Amino acid sequence: GAVVSQHPSRVICKSGTSVKIECRSLDFQATTMFWYRQFPKQSLMLMATSNEGSKATYEQGVEKDKFLINHASLTLSTLTVTSAHPEDSSFYICSARTYRDEQFFGPGTRLTVL
């Protein structure tokens, strides 16, 4: 299957700081990438859909000014958690979609805000 990388895999930061997470499709071009959040023992929650060259589409209840998404190229999307607070601590996972509508997930980023 296709390979999606995500960096960093783990980050610990102080409350009020911003954290950037990168998602890359390594062996295919992805016009669309997705950002999910998952709390312990909970289901995946779609946060936003990231389209190359255009603004992201956010799901209801997700603050676009807090979770900044940039899809700069066909292989790179970034999620910036601005002014992070402890309640933002979660497992953030990106995915990239192929032309067959398969979604391949990155390994995830575990964010801990102190």
Added chain:
Amino acid sequence: QKEVEQNSGPLSVPEGAIASLNCTYSDRGSQSFFWYRQYSGKSPELIMSIYSNGDKEDGRFTAQLNKASQYVSLLIRDSQPSDSATYLCAVNKDSTLTFGKGTMLLVSP
């Protein structure tokens, strides 16, 4: 509203048995169907894709799709303890993927 339903489980099977995981979906216009495996603390991994009615086999895995009945299933033959994970069903329509909440599978040695 699109819905994808799965029994949350846990589904417990002994090692070597066949595990049968089921999923139903509400949107008749759904076009393609996927099964993901997610180990605790890890991200989902795509294990099967199925696009037309019938069975699709890949190693120990068989996906079955019945569009008329709006269900898709995943059979795991010769289940191993390493198959213990949460299995997510995902349904695609018009490039929008909707996930079920997953079924936890426990394979006991």
